[in-house]
Amino acid sequence: VKKCWNQYLISEGFDTNFRNLKIIEEESNKPGKVVMKFVVQKEHTNRHGGLHGGFISSLVDIVGSLSVSSFGEKYSKHVSADINVSFMRGAKIGDEVIVEAKCEKLGRSLAFTVVELYNSKTKNIIAEGRHTKFI
DSSP: OHHHHHHHHHOSSGGGGGTTOEEEEEOTTSOSEEEEEEEOOGGGBOTTSBBOHHHHHHHHHHHHHHHHHTTOGGGSOOEEEEEEEEEOOOOBTTOEEEEEEEEEEEOSSEEEEEEEEEETTTOOEEEEEEEEEEO
């Protein structure tokens, strides 16, 4: 997962928006789960000062993808087939957010992930997403 995440970080495209996202949990002997964290910055917010829904959706994509990649290099190349996000609460600049992703099922051609974002202090859920990947 760290190797795959480093590939995101050295890219010069859209993924540069996620440089302050840090891996805090991955189990190499038990693939399928990745936990990351970040502190909400101004560039992550909408015009109302809250965490932007597009940023949240991108986190569901990226961290969900890493949970699939945790199964090994064979699973590091995939594309999104479906994604949905339910927004439950806001987050503001300075809030630390935990992003927890689990690959619920890994089949021959599809992987199904569930991603939850929550406030690290209050434990309140900010958003939940489901992401299907074609592998």
